[in-house]
Amino acid sequence: KYFISRVKQDIFSGNSYLGFMTTSSIADSAHVFSVDGMTNLLENQIGIDGQIIMSSNEKIGYLGNLSYSPLGFFSTWIDYQYYETGLNFNHLGYLWRDDYKKLRTGIKFQNQEPWSFIRSSAIILEWESEKNFEGLNLGKTIELNYDAMLNNFWKIGGGYYRIQEHYDDRKIYSYYSLNEYGPAIKIPQISGYHLNISSDKHQVISANTSWSFATNASNGIEQGQFIEVIYRPNTSLTFSGSYDNY
Numbered sequence: 001k002y003f004i005s006r007v008k009q010d011i012f013s014g015n016s017y018l019g020f021m022t023t024s025s026i027a028d029s030a031h032v033f034s035v036d037g038m039t040n041l042l043e044n045q046i047g048i049d050g051q052i053i054m055s056s057n058e059k060i061g062y063l064g065n066l067s068y069s070p071l072g073f074f075s076t077w078i079d080y081q082y083y084e085t086g087l088n089f090n091h092l093g094y095l096w097r098d099d100y101k102k103l104r105t106g107i108k109f110q111n112q113e114p115w116s117f118i119r120s121s122a123i124i125l126e127w128e129s130e131k132n133f134e135g136l137n138l139g140k141t142i143e144l145n146y147d148a149m150l151n152n153f154w155k156i157g158g159g160y161y162r163i164q165e166h167y168d169d170r171k172i173y174s175y176y177s178l179n180e181y182g183p184a185i186k187i188p189q190i191s192g193y194h195l196n197i198s199s200d201k202h203q204v205i206s207a208n209t210s211w212s213f214a215t216n217a218s219n220g221i222e223q224g225q226f227i228e229v230i231y232r233p234n235t236s237l238t239f240s241g242s243y244d245n246y
Contacts, residue, residue, distance in 0.1 A: 001026045002023075002091075003023070003024040004021075004024075006019070015040050016037070016039035017038055018035075019035070020034070021033075021034045021036070023089060023091070023092035024092075028091055029056070030092075032053060032089040032092070034053040035052050036052070037049065038050075044069070045068065046066075048064075049065050053089065055088065057088075060082075063079070074109050076106065076108070078104070078105040080102070083100045084098065097170065097176075099132045100131075100133075104126065104128040108124045109123045110123075114151065117150055119153075121147065121149070123144070123146050124143075125142075125143070127143075132169060136169060136184060137164075137166045139187075140164045141162070142162055143160070143162075144161075145157065154200060155198045158196060159194055161191070162192075163187075163190040165186065165188055165217065168184065169184040172185060190214055191216075192213065194213075196210035197210075204231065205229070206229075206230045206232075207229045207230065208228050210224075210226045227243045228240060228242035
């Protein structure tokens with residue numbers, strides 16, 4: 001009662017591809033068709049990839065990514081997702097929600113040359129906007145993250161994020177198979193921080209820990225701590241234990 005097909009062809013000497021996929025369910029007469037592809041240009045400095053999906057009820061979705069990574073200390077990208085109301089291919093796939101648009105863009109500054117006690121480091125700035133097809137603001141987020149590897153292979157990272165006041169149209173009630181949701185509720189502005197530290201993973205015993213803290217405009221507080229210890233007596237055996245508090 002179910003059928004899946006996939007055809008994929010490499011082009012431009014394996015530097016790009018074009019693909020076609022279908023899924024069909026005789027049980028509920030659901031059919032989905034998609035075309036996807038990827039290409040790299042200018043010696044892999046520009047990357048383009050995406051997918052277009054159409055279901056048997058003539059609903060459409062697509063997603064795409066454009067990235068620019070020149071030889072140097074920075075890279076940038078932009079992502080877009082678009083899923084029409086009623087698009088559903090969960091009979092043989094997964095879509096976390098329809099009625100959704102998301103735009104995400106970012107820039108990364110990185111240094112691969114050792115400097116003092118730092119082996120490599122990176123700073124990432126990202127911005128994201130989400131809406132449904134009625135124009136309801138589902139969230140606008142700005143996030144700044146940093147990551148550094150020390151000469152002893154320890155890693156230190158963390159960041160800050162802010163989510164502006166927005167709405168959630170599926171938090172109270174969400175029944176995907178019946179296409180029933182709502183009502184939309186207002187979510188206050190959220191500001192948060194996080195920090196993570198990990199030791200050298202090449203050692204027999206290593207550990208990592210993370211800490212997060214966030215507040216919102218309604219005086220709500222969110223805190224989290226995570227600690228993990230890993231023991232690798234050889235390449236074929238690993239033991240780990242962790243503590244997580246939220």
